[in-house]
Amino acid sequence: SQQGEEDPQALSIQEGENATMNCSYKTSINNLQWYRQNSGRGLVHLILIRSNEREKHSGRLRVTLDTSKKSSSLLITASRAADTASYFCATILTGGGNKLTFGTGTQLKVEL
Amino acid sequence: EAGVVQSPRYKIIEKKQPVAFWCNPISGHNTLYWYRQNLGQGPELLIRYENEEAVDDSQLPKDRFSAERLKGVDSTLKIQPAELGDSAVYLCASSPAGEYSPLHFGNGTRLTVT
Numbered sequence: 001s002q003q004g005e006e007d008p009q010a011l012s013i014q015e016g017e018n019a020t021m022n023c024s025y026k027t028s029i030n031n032l033q034w035y036r037q038n039s040g041r042g043l044v045h046l047i048l049i050r051s052n053e054r055e056k057h058s059g060r061l062r063v064t065l066d067t068s069k070k071s072s073s074l075l076i077t078a079s080r081a082a083d084t085a086s087y088f089c090a091t092i093l094t095g096g097g098n099k100l101t102f103g104t105g106t107q108l109k110v111e112l
Numbered sequence: 113e114a115g116v117v118q119s120p121r122y123k124i125i126e127k128k129q130p131v132a133f134w135c136n137p138i139s140g141h142n143t144l145y146w147y148r149q150n151l152g153q154g155p156e157l158l159i160r161y162e163n164e165e166a167v168d169d170s171q172l173p174k175d176r177f178s179a180e181r182l183k184g185v186d187s188t189l190k191i192q193p194a195e196l197g198d199s200a201v202y203l204c205a206s207s208p209a210g211e212y213s214p215l216h217f218g219n220g221t222r223l224t225v226t
């Protein structure tokens with residue numbers, strides 16, 4: 001079963017624009033992580049936000065977390081063609097040990 | 113640092129045949145995961161090891177799937193016999209201990225069952 005659902009399922013933007021992806025989850029979490037997956041490859045970790053954090057930045061990435069709404073968003077600023085990939089949120093549940101449960105993903109296409 | 117290595121990269125078999133996947137995690141990572149990813153979906157956990165111990169195999173279809181992690185390093189995942197619905201990408205990942213440790217993934221094995 002998948003804990004998170006991403007919205008939108010697919011997103012197409014022009015290079016230079018910002019891309020925003022949202023993730024909703026169902027139960028209390030310890031932390032939430034975002035991963036990127038290029039076609040035919042494994043997933044690559046982007047950023048981790050703990051349940052007591054509200055916002056985190058890494059380069060062109062900005063992640064927010066709203067535990068009251070059980071939701072997170074990933075913002076990619078000044079997108080590039082190389083950002084074209086699928087993006088997944090994943091959660092560690094409170095008391096869930098190291099079990100990471102992934103959402104359904106957002107397919108991002110950045111066009112030149 | 114060398115990444116997670118999986119083999120084979122692709123595998124095509126007929127239904128009812130056995131198949132095995134191999135994973136070599138990053139050195140020093142004591143947690144190892146096997147995930148299955150269907151087309152257009154997120155990965156779903158099959159089994160998680162802490163060193164040699166399978167600590168979460170609740171999602172592993174035990175009638176046909178088996179896994180082992182001898183000596184707490186390499187791991188193999190086996191399917192016997194394979195069914196058409198097993199066609200998917202099988203991903204291995206590893207991480208250091210701790211719930212704030214990100215996962216490092218291999219490139220996966222794409223299995224096609226005909």
